[in-house]
Structure formats: C-alpha cells, structure tokens
Amino acid sequence: MADSSSNLKSEAIIDLMKQHFSTDAGKKLTEKIGLVYQFQIAPKKIGINEVTYTVDLKKGEVTKGAYEGGKPDATFSFTDDDFVKVALGKMNPQIAFMRGAMKIKGSLSAAQKFTPDIFPKPSKM
Amino acid sequence: MAMRDLITGATSCPDPSASSSSQNPLGSLANALLGSSSKNQERLKEIPTSTSTPSASQFYSQPHTQLPGSEFDKPFLDANSQGSEFLNRFRSAGAGGFDETWDEIQGDGNQLRLYDGRGQLPPQLHQPTLDGTPQRVLSTFLHSFLDSSRGGIPFHPAPLPVLGLSEGDKQCIRDRSSIMARHLFADKSEEFIHAQVNALLSSLDIDSNVRGKGPMPERHRELEDYWNESQGNLIQGAHASDGWITEFSQNRERYDNPDAWANSFEQQHGANGWASEFEHSQLSSVDQMRGMNMSNIAAMEQTRMLANTLAQNADPKFQNSKFLQFVSKMSRGELIIDDNQVKESALPAPGDWATEYQQQYNHGDAWAGEFLNNKAYPRAGPELWANEFATERQQNGAADDQWVDEFSKLHVNDWAEEFGQQIGEGAFGEGSSDNWAQAYDEFLNEQVAAKQRSDSSRGVYVFSDLNPYVGHPNPLKEGQDLFRKGLLSEAVLALEAEVLKNPENSEGWRLLGIAHAENDDDQQAIAAMMRAQEADPTNLEVLLALGVSHTNELEQNAALKYLFGWLRNHPKYGTIAPPEMSDSLYYADVARLFNEAAVISPDDADVHIVLGVLYNLSREYDKAIAAFEQALKLKPQDYSLWNKLGATQANSVQSADAIAAYQQALDLKPNYVRAWANMGISYANQGMYDESIRYYVRALAMNPKAENAWQYLRISLSCASRNDMLEACDSRNLDLLQKEFPLQ
Numbered sequence: 001m002a003d004s005s006s007n008l009k010s011e012a013i014i015d016l017m018k019q020h021f022s023t024d025a026g027k028k029l030t031e032k033i034g035l036v037y038q039f040q041i042a043p044k045k046i047g048i049n050e051v052t053y054t055v056d057l058k059k060g061e062v063t064k065g066a067y068e069g070g071k072p073d074a075t076f077s078f079t080d081d082d083f084v085k086v087a088l089g090k091m092n093p094q095i096a097f098m099r100g101a102m103k104i105k106g107s108l109s110a111a112q113k114f115t116p117d118i119f120p121k122p123s124k125m
Numbered sequence: 126m127a128m129r130d131l132i133t134g135a136t137s138c139p140d141p142s143a144s145s146s147s148q149n150p151l152g153s154l155a156n157a158l159l160g161s162s163s164k165n166q167e168r169l170k171e172i173p174t175s176t177s178t179p180s181a182s183q184f185y186s187q188p189h190t191q192l193p194g195s196e197f198d199k200p201f202l203d204a205n206s207q208g209s210e211f212l213n214r215f216r217s218a219g220a221g222g223f224d225e226t227w228d229e230i231q232g233d234g235n236q237l238r239l240y241d242g243r244g245q246l247p248p249q250l251h252q253p254t255l256d257g258t259p260q261r262v263l264s265t266f267l268h269s270f271l272d273s274s275r276g277g278i279p280f281h282p283a284p285l286p287v288l289g290l291s292e293g294d295k296q297c298i299r300d301r302s303s304i305m306a307r308h309l310f311a312d313k314s315e316e317f318i319h320a321q322v323n324a325l326l327s328s329l330d331i332d333s334n335v336r337g338k339g340p341m342p343e344r345h346r347e348l349e350d351y352w353n354e355s356q357g358n359l360i361q362g363a364h365a366s367d368g369w370i371t372e373f374s375q376n377r378e379r380y381d382n383p384d385a386w387a388n389s390f391e392q393q394h395g396a397n398g399w400a401s402e403f404e405h406s407q408l409s410s411v412d413q414m415r416g417m418n419m420s421n422i423a424a425m426e427q428t429r430m431l432a433n434t435l436a437q438n439a440d441p442k443f444q445n446s447k448f449l450q451f452v453s454k455m456s457r458g459e460l461i462i463d464d465n466q467v468k469e470s471a472l473p474a475p476g477d478w479a480t481e482y483q484q485q486y487n488h489g490d491a492w493a494g495e496f497l498n499n500k501a502y503p504r505a506g507p508e509l510w511a512n513e514f515a516t517e518r519q520q521n522g523a524a525d526d527q528w529v530d531e532f533s534k535l536h537v538n539d540w541a542e543e544f545g546q547q548i549g550e551g552a553f554g555e556g557s558s559d560n561w562a563q564a565y566d567e568f569l570n571e572q573v574a575a576k577q578r579s580d581s582s583r584g585v586y587v588f589s590d591l592n593p594y595v596g597h598p599n600p601l602k603e604g605q606d607l608f609r610k611g612l613l614s615e616a617v618l619a620l621e622a623e624v625l626k627n628p629e630n631s632e633g634w635r636l637l638g639i640a641h642a643e644n645d646d647d648q649q650a651i652a653a654m655m656r657a658q659e660a661d662p663t664n665l666e667v668l669l670a671l672g673v674s675h676t677n678e679l680e681q682n683a684a685l686k687y688l689f690g691w692l693r694n695h696p697k698y699g700t701i702a703p704p705e706m707s708d709s710l711y712y713a714d715v716a717r718l719f720n721e722a723a724v725i726s727p728d729d730a731d732v733h734i735v736l737g738v739l740y741n742l743s744r745e746y747d748k749a750i751a752a753f754e755q756a757l758k759l760k761p762q763d764y765s766l767w768n769k770l771g772a773t774q775a776n777s778v779q780s781a782d783a784i785a786a787y788q789q790a791l792d793l794k795p796n797y798v799r800a801w802a803n804m805g806i807s808y809a810n811q812g813m814y815d816e817s818i819r820y821y822v823r824a825l826a827m828n829p830k831a832e833n834a835w836q837y838l839r840i841s842l843s844c845a846s847r848n849d850m851l852e853a854c855d856s857r858n859l860d861l862l863q864k865e866f867p868l869q
Contacts, residue, residue, distance in 0.1 A: 009679035015744055019778045025812035084679065089836035117840045120810040123772035123783065123803045124645065124677040124833075125741065125765075 010041045010083040013119055014053050014062055020120040021060035029118055033057040035110045038072035039083065046077045046103060057118070073110035077103040089116040299326060586652035594622035601633050608636060611796035613644045614828055624656070631661035638670055643765070645799040645824060645831040647674045663694040669735060673769075676742050684742055685710045688735055689718075698722040698732070712743055730759035730766075737769060746777030764793035768800045771807075780807045798828045805837060814845035819868040826863055838862075 020026040035057050040050040054067040078086065082101040085091040093114055096102035104111045299322075594600050597619065604619035620637035624630060634657035641650035651674045657667045668691040675684035689710055692702045701721055706714060716739050722732045733756035740749030753770040760766055771786030784807050790800040805820035821838040824831055839854050853861045 007681050009681075012679045012744065016776060020810065023778050023780075023811065025810060028812060088833070089840045090832075115843075116836075117844050120778075121806045121837060122677075122679070123775035123806050124647065124799055125673050125738065125769040125772045 008041055008043065008051060008080045010039070010053075010078070010080050010087070011051075012122065013084060013087045014039070014055070016120050016122060017055060017118075018062035021062065026120075027060060030057050030060040033113050033118065035073040035113060036067055036069070037110075037114060038067050038075040040075065040077040041083050042077070042079050044079060046079055050077065072106060074104060074106035074108075074114065076111070076114065077105075087116060087119040088121060092116065295329070298329060584652050584655055586649065586656060588621050588625070589618060592618050592622055592625075594619040595625060597622055600626060601630065601636075604633070604636060604640075608640055611794060613640050613796060613798060614830070616640045617644065624653075628656075629660050631657045631664060631667070633657075634660060635664065635667050635670070638667070638674075642670065642674060643794075643797055643799050644828040645802045645834060646828070647677050648832075650674050651678070665691055665694060665731075668694065669731070669738075672735070673738055676738055681712075681742055682710070684738075685712060685715055688739055688742075689715050691735055692718055692722065695722075697726065697729075701725075712739075715739065716743070728759060730756040730763075733759070734766065734769070737773065741773055741776070744776075746773055749773045750777070762793060764790040764797055764800075767793065768797065768803065771800070772803055775803065775807045775810065778810070780811050783807045796827055798824045798831060798834075801827065802831060802834045802837070805834065805841070809837060809841050809844070812844075814841045817841045818845060818847070819866045822859070822862045822866045823868045826859055829857060829859060 017026075021030070037055045037057065039053045039055065040046075041053065042048050042050045052064070052066050054061075054063045054065065054072065056062070056067070056069075076083075078096075078101065082091065082096055086093055086096050086102065091101070093102060093111075093116070097104065594603060597603055600619045600622035604616050604623055607613075607616035607619055617637060617640050620633055620640060623633040624637060627633060634653050638650045638653035638657055641647075641653055651671065654667055654671045654674065657664065658671065661667065668687045672684050672688040672691060675681075675687060686707070689702065689707060692698050692715075693704065693707065698718075698721075702718055716736075719732060719736045719739055722729075723736060726732065733752045737749045737752035737756065740746065740752060750770065750773050753766060753773060757763070757766055757770060767786050767790035771783040771790065774780075774786060775783035784804060787800045787804050787807070790797055791804075794800070801820050801824035805817040805824065807817075808814070808820060809817035818838060818841045821834050821841060824834045825838065828834075835854065835857070839851065842848065842850050842854055850862065850865060852858075853865070
C-alpha cells in the first residue's frame with residue numbers, strides 16, 4: 001500500500017503505467033498518442049470520492065492529482081471496477097461509454113485514442 | 126439568385142470533396158447531422174404522404190393499424206400492445222407538416238453528404254425540384270439555407286411561391302432556424318446569424334419578431350419550453366404517465382432525477398461527438414447484421430434496441446431537449462470543433478450498408494439510412510421504424526412487453542444518449558469504426574451473457590455442462606492424476622465431479638482451485654477456494670491460494686485478510702499474530718509480522734512466498750523479487766514459484782528477466798497455462814505483439830476458458846494490425862488461430 005488511504009484497484013494499473021513509461025514500449029506510446037488524459041476514479045459511484053490521476057502521454061508521466069499543465073485533452077470518469085475492466089480489455093471503452101460506465105469531458109477525438117492497449121497488463125502470480 | 130445553384134452547392138461548395146473536411150467543419154457537422162443515407166430520397170418518395178399531403182393532420186390521422194409508408198405494408202400486429210401504444214404517443218407528439226419538410230431537408234442533406242464523401246454526384250442531384258408541393262419547395266429552400274453555411278456566405282432571400290404555412294409551422298421554422306443558424310455559424314458574429322436567419326424568414330414571409338401570438342399550438346409551447354430548458358432554466362416536470370414511459374422514467378431516476386439526463390448529456394458529451402458516434406452505431410448495427418454469428422437473439426435484441434430508441438423519440442421532450450442542449454451549447458461557443466475532428470471518414474457509404482442489409486434481410490430496405498434520418502431528427506418518419514419493429518416482432522414472436530423489460534435493464538437511457546450523441550460528426554478513422562462495430566456486437570452479446578457472468582463474478586462456482594466424469598467411481602483420484610499429468614482442463618472436470626459428489630471435500634475444492642489458477646481463471650479459482658475454505662477454514666494452502674488470487678485480482682483488502690489468516694493459522698507463527706488484529710488489518714502491520722516470521726525461520730520457503738505476495742500487494746516489487754528468489758533457493762522445483770517471480774518481475778517492468786523465469790516454470794510444467802499467458806503479457810507490454818499473440822494462442826489452446834487471455838489476445842491482434850483475425854478471436858476459432866500463429 002504505497003498509499004493506504006486509497007485501496008483502488010485502478011491505482012495498481014496506474015502505477016504499472018508509471019513504470020511502463022520507463023520502457024521503450026512506454027516511450028513509443030507517447031509518440032503514438034501525445035495527449036494528456038485525466039482519470040477520475042471513484043470507489044463506488046461516479047462523482048463521489050473521486051481520486052484524480054493524470055496520465056500524461058505527451059511527456060510519459062503519471063501523477064496523482066489534476067493536470068497542472070493546463071487543460072487535459074480528455075477527462076474520464078470511472079468507477080474503480082469499470083476502470084479496471086476497461087484498462088484490462090474486459091470491457092471496451094465504447095461499451096463503457098454506452099453503458100454510462102465511462103464519462104468523458106473534453107475532446108472526443110482525443111478520447112477516441114483511449115484504448116485498452118495503452119495500459120500495460122498486470123501479470124498474474 | 127439561382128436557387129438551383131444554391132442547392133447543388135455550386136456557389137457554396139466549390140470543392141465538394143474538401144468541403145466537409147477542412148474548409149468548414151461546422152458545415153460538415155451539420156451535414157452529417159442531417160444524416161447520411163443515400164436511400165433516403167427514394168424512401169421519401171415511397172412515402173405517399175410525405176410529398177403529396179399538404180397537411181400533416183391528415184397524415185397522422187390515418188388508422189393506426191395501417192402504418193403509412195411502409196415497404197412491407199403489413200398491418201401492425203396488435204394495436205393494443207405497448208408497441209402500438211408508444212407509436213400512438215409518438216404520433217401525437219410529432220404532428221405537423223414541418224416535420225415532413227424537415228425530413229425532406231435531411232433527404233437532400235444525405236445526398237449531398239454522399240456527394241461529399243464519395244466524389245460521385247447522384248444524377249438526380251443536378252435536378253433539384255423547385256416547384257411541386259409546398260413541402261418540397263420549402264425543403265429545397267431550407268436546404269439552401271443550410272448550404273450557405275458551408276461557404277459562410279450571406280444567405281440571399283429568394284422569392285418563393287406562397288406556401289401556406291400555418292402559424293405553428295412558421296414558429297417552428299423560426300425557432301429551429303435560429304437554433305440551427307447559431308449552430309452552423311458558430312464562428313460568425315451574432316449579427317451575421319441574425320442576418321442569415323432574417324433573410325431566411327423574410328423569404329418565407331415569417332415575422333422574425335413575433336413570438337407567442339395568439340393561442341399557440343401545443344407542440345409549439347413545448348418547443349418554447351425546450352428552448353428555455355436549453356438555456357439553463359430547467360423545468361421540472363413529470364410528463365411521463367403510462368406504460369413504458371413510466372418504466373423509462375424509473376430507469377432515468379436511477380440517474381439522479383428525471384431531468385438529469387439533459388444535464389448529464391451536457392456533462393458527458395461535452396464535445397462535438399454525438400454526431401459521429403451515432404454514425405458509428407449505425408455502422409455497428411449494420412455490422413451486426415452482417416455478422417456471421419448473428420443469432421435470432423441478437424436480432425431480437427437489435428430490434429429491441431431500435432424500438433427503445435424509437436421509444437425514446439416518442440417523448441418529444443427528450444428529442445428536442447437533447448438536440449437543443451447540444452445546439453445551445455454550440456451556440457454559446459462551449460463546443461469547439463477542430464479541423465481534425467471533423468474530417469471525411471473512410472466509412473462505407475451508407476447506401477452500401479443499406480444494400481447489404483437488404484440482401485440479408487430481404488424485408489426492409491435501407492433501415493440504416495432511415496434510422497440515421499429518424500434519429501437525427503427524431504420526429505421524422507417514425508412509422509417506418511414502427512413497421513420494422515412490428516415485422517421483427519412478428520417473426521420472433523417476442524412477448525410484447527419484453528422489450529420494455531429489456532429497456533429498463535439496459536440502461537437505455539444512457540445508451541440512447543450515447544446514441545444521440547453520435548449523430549452528425551461523421552468522422553473517425555477506419556479502425557475506430559471497426560471498434561464501434563465490435564463494441565456494439567459485444568454490447569449485444571454482453572446482454573445475452575450477462576446473467577451467467579454475474580453469477581461467476583459473485584464468487585459462485587460455475588460448473589461445466591456435460592461432465593463425463595460424473596458417475597466416475599473415484600473422481601478425486603482421477604483428478605489428481607490428471608492434474609499431475611498437467612491436463613488441467615480434464616483435471617477440472619474430474620474434480621468438479623468429485624465436489625459434486627462430495628461437496629464438503631476440502632481437498633477436492635482446493636485442487637480444483639489450484640487447477641483453475643494454473644489454468645489462468647482466477648474467478649473460478651477464487652470460487653473454488655472459497656468452498657475449500659468453508660470446508661476447511663484453516664487450511665494454509667487454501668489461505669495462501671486465496672491471498673494470491675485476490676492479489677491477482679487487485680483486491681487488496683481481501684488478499685490481506687487471507688494472508689493474515691495464513692499467519693494466524695500457522696502452527697509455528699500463529700502466536701505472533703494477535704487475534705484482535707484481524708478486525709482492522711493494515712498492510713504495514715501484516716508485513717511486519719511476516720518479517721518477524723522470516724526471522725524466526727529463515728529457511729521456511731512458505732514465509733518468503735507469502736512475503737513476496739505481500740510485497741506484490743504493496744507494489745514493492747524489488748522486495749517481492751528478493752523474497753521469491755529467497756524462496757526459490759529453498760524450493761527450486763516449484764514451478765508456481767517461478768511464475769510468481771516472473772509475474773513480479775514483469776510487473777516491475779523487468780520483462781526480459783520475467784520471460785526467463787516463466788521459461789523455468791514452463792520447463793517444469795509445460796502445460797502451465799498461466800505462465801504461457803504471462804509470457805504473452807510480457808511480450809505485449811514490450812510492444813512485441815506478434816510474439817504475444819503466439820503465446821496467448823498457445824495458452825488458449827490449452828484452456829479455451831481463459832477469459833483474460835482472450836481479451837488480451839484481442840488487444841494484441843489489433844495492435845499488431847491483424848484485424849483480419851479478430852473475427853477468429855471473437856468466434857473463438859482456435860484452429861484457425863493456431864494455424865495462423867504457431868509457436869516455434
């Protein structure tokens with residue numbers, strides 16, 4: 001528990017993303033996407049007790065908290081479970097959107113580039 | 126001024142192929158907003174009333190059992206059903222000649238769109254009708270107004286024959302054109318917009334300043350409300366009264382309050398995407414139709430979806446508010462359209478899908494286009510939908526209220542909003558249109574599979590059907606043998622037979638859980654292990670396995686609970702674990718206790734294993750790797766330990782090391798599905814998608830039920846630009862996949 005106040009599953013994936021940016025594959029990703037996404041993850045219900053993460057796919061950085069370099073290209077709101085589902089390819093973003101499991105603010109074309117393949121997948125013990 | 130020129134776009138669209146992309150994205154947005162069906166024009170001609178009936182009341186007063194304009198001309202099945210009820214509502218909501226006109230504009234818009242998109246001009250476009258019924262004249266005229274938006278040129282008033290518009294119609298035109306103008310000319314000044322609108326209105330002999338004169342028609346008052354609403358003065362009101370409407374609002378209430386959809390639409394879909402997404406949904410629908418695995422269920426589902434959409438349309442508050450929300454937002458400059466967002470798409474021309482559909486379903490031509498059309502301006506031509514719906518229903522014999530149930534279940538509220546959002550932009554890359562298509566497919570399948578899935582996610586063990594080991598004299602022994610031989614899926618069946626026979630057999634459940642974990646199915650592993658724990662609450666192996674599986678599923682609290690349970694129940698270390706601690710577990714405390722245990726007996730591999738798992742939980746991977754390496758010194762033949770080490774290394778982005786560790790595990794246990802799948806993950810995380818595909822396929826060949834591997838395979842296939850194999854993935858055609866991606 002790097003941060004014991006937050007037991008979000010999403011944080012494991014966000015953390016993995018952070019490390020991923022140190023790899024070649026992660027660096028390629030920044031060339032490919034070049035956008036800044038902000039994620040608002042709620043434990044149970046969207047909008048309530050949200051934890052904000054910024055995944056900067058321009059610089060290859062992950063930070064906790066809102067984006068400080070201006071306006072993110074797209075902001076996504078998820079519940080913890082749904083974020084994990086989308087990041088792991090269990091639910092694709094379009095479906096998440098259709099079901100209202102993913103809310104988007106900002107540019108939709110930027111949001112379109114948000115696909116499960118940007119997230120590294122956790123390996124299983 | 127030659128009306129003809131305006132309509133054909135000769136003046137305003139000098140370069141049609143570019144006009145909808147870079148020159149004026151707003152124009153193309155509007156264009157796409159108006160739909161994209163090439164079939165539409167034909168269809169409109171087929172509707173006898175849409176071109177020849179001067180008054181709408183006539184049109185709508187036709188008997189409900191015979192829906193006009195249908196290509197089927199079949200009577201609506203049951204006039205008392207809920208289906209027809211909503212149609213009645215629909216109809217009563219949307220009366221008025223203006224709608225038909227509006228419909229006409231869309232028809233023209235569609236053709237122009239086709240023109241833009243494909244560089245081919247349908248011949249009839251060169252011959253716009255300037256005379257004929259008032260509707261047609263009005264239609265072409267209004268269309269020319271829209272055209273003027275593309276070039277951003279001032280709109281010239283033109284003399285028109287007397288159209289005999291009613292006050293209500295005029296009001297409608299005035300309101301809608303003002304709104305449209307703000308939307309179309311968002312980059313222009315307010316004066317320009319006024320000038321444009323006034324030019325339009327004066328041609329139509331409409332006083333642009335008259336508002337609310339005399340008794341207003343019912344619909345007009347509503348329009349006014351929508352406008353106000355869109356301006357932010359939300360008017361609370363329960364307008365829903367009966368049947369599905371009630372159902373619908375109940376559904377909506379789940380989303381905070383009845384009127385919240387309007388707000389949430391704005392919040393959710395702030396950007397200009399509603400248009401394009403709609404188009405992709407269109408594609409999706411058609412793709413679904415084309416799909417090989419299109420089952421009757423899916424067809425029914427589809428129909429229900431469409432009906433739901435229709436149902437939504439039936440409430441005028443919805444349609445217009447949604448539209449106006451979007452438009453008013455646009456008018457306030459809150460929506461921005463970048464050049465790159467509104468670009469010509471490489472989508473198949475609408476006519477193609479329509480034809481495709483027609484070929485497959487020889488009833489019904491061009492519903493796709495129709496759909497787009499109706500949705501874009503929902504009041505137009507609902508009857509066709511209705512007929513389609515009726516026909517489908519007849520075929521499938523679905524219960525009348527089935528779709529209503531479905532409706533509430535599906536969160537169609539969101540769905541439809543989403544859908545609404547998709548109208549108009551018409552611009553995504555080729556790849557993403559596939560995504561949308563697949564998404565829709567999946568969405569449908571998901572509904573079908575939803576029940577089963579929710580069972581397994583609740584930790585309920587799901588047994589296989591047709592288990593050949595049921596009735597076996599000693600399934601446990603058989604299962605153990607199979608497990609040892611590495612035949613995991615067979616072992617699962619034998620062990621299932623065992624636990625069906627002896628539900629209290631902890632060992633049967635435990636081994637079943639292990640088999641599932643090695644088979645890369647954590648959900649089933651957890652379900653089995655929980656049963657094992659029920660039967661034997663202190664079994665250390667079970668507690669550790671549960672801790673590992675929950676860690677894999679990123680469920681920290683549950684994992685911590687079981688790992689602490691392991692310590693508590695351990696004969697040697699149980700004493701160092703204070704029992705009261707289990708009430709409120711903190712990671713740091715548990716880790717401290719395990720470190721104490723490791724000091725007590727540094728040669729106990731199990732302590733190091735649990736420590737390694739714990740450090741995984743806290744994502745202190747270096748410590749976890751050290752713990753597992755320590756354990757491996759003591760237990761070098763433990764294949765699952767090698768896999769744990771590999772997974773930890775992979776999660777701390779040491780992929781090369783991870784692959785070496787997995788290889789160790791596979792040397793010890795060649796059928797270790799989890800390790801094969803992990804190999805795939807490591808290659809995929811390094812961007813080596815071709816390799817990852819081979820490993821995923823290998824894992825799946827051994828256990829086709831490894832859901833994660835299917836999902837990851839799908840991602841790798843798209844990343845490796847092997848979209849040609851996505852269908853094999855979706856239909857789980859392992860033979861083909863193995864042939865295509867052999868593992869050297």
